[in-house]
Amino acid sequence: MRKIENHIPAICSIALLAACSTPQQLAASKEVAQEIQVPPERVICGPMPLPDTDIDELDIPGGSLAERSVHFDFDSYIVGEDGKQVARNHAAYLVKNKRTVLIQGNTDERGGSEYNLALGQKRAEAVRKTMAALGVPEGRMEAVSQGEEQTAAEGHDEQAWSKNRRADIVYKAR
Incomplete structure (x- = not known):
């Protein structure tokens, strides 16, 4: 079984596509997520929040x-x-x-x-x-x-x- 950490870039791409995709693209994204063995609760739909930083x-x-x-x-x-x-x-x-x-x-x-x-x-x-x-x-x-x-x-x-x-x-x- 492949580790999920190795697929974080792919997951982020899927999430981005899913956030602004048509229903056909969303279905394709879910298929890709299943192919790389990402649990459904780990697939993020919508924009990812930016980290809260206090950079001077x-x-x-x-x-x-x-x-x-x-x-x-x-x-x-x-x-x-x-x-x-x-x-x-x-x-x-x-x-x-x-x-x-x-x-x-x-x-x-x-x-x-x-x-x-x-x-x-x-x-x-x-x-x-x-x-x-x-x-x-x-x-x-x-x-x-x-x-x-x-x-x-x-x-x-x-x-x-x-x-x-x-x-x-x-x-x-x-």
């Missing part, structure tokens, strides 16, 4: 919240169009989910330490203000500067520097 949008790889960095041009703290989209995505999530974030402003290695700390703070504040304008309460966001200390990319060229000129949106633990 933050945990979806490649989803709209996967990107958590807003990148900046050299010596700038203006949020560009790409950065505005990142901020919109996270603002919408924050409004719905009542979470809090830390926005960390970062710079590349060029410039003095004091200058980079100030620029990092301006970048974090720019993202915070953008998200506040989109409805996120000020009290649920904190903006800090990391200056040049937290690099995203190693190297001393434009490719590395462009990755380091950013503000990261970091979700605090619940």
Whole structure:
């Protein structure tokens, strides 16, 4: 006797066909079910329910919240169009989910330490203000500067520097 687990794909196909079939197709589905020795109580008619899941949008790889960095041009703290989209995505999530974030402003290695700390703070504040304008309460966001200390990319060229000129949106633990 064949195990029923080996026939789950066939059973699902039968159930799907049975759910939206003519009487002739339904009879054919029942014959197939008998052929593979499926007990009648195991044949499902109608759509199968989806499992009830509580997947947090933050945990979806490649989803709209996967990107958590807003990148900046050299010596700038203006949020560009790409950065505005990142901020919109996270603002919408924050409004719905009542979470809090830390926005960390970062710079590349060029410039003095004091200058980079100030620029990092301006970048974090720019993202915070953008998200506040989109409805996120000020009290649920904190903006800090990391200056040049937290690099995203190693190297001393434009490719590395462009990755380091950013503000990261970091979700605090619940």
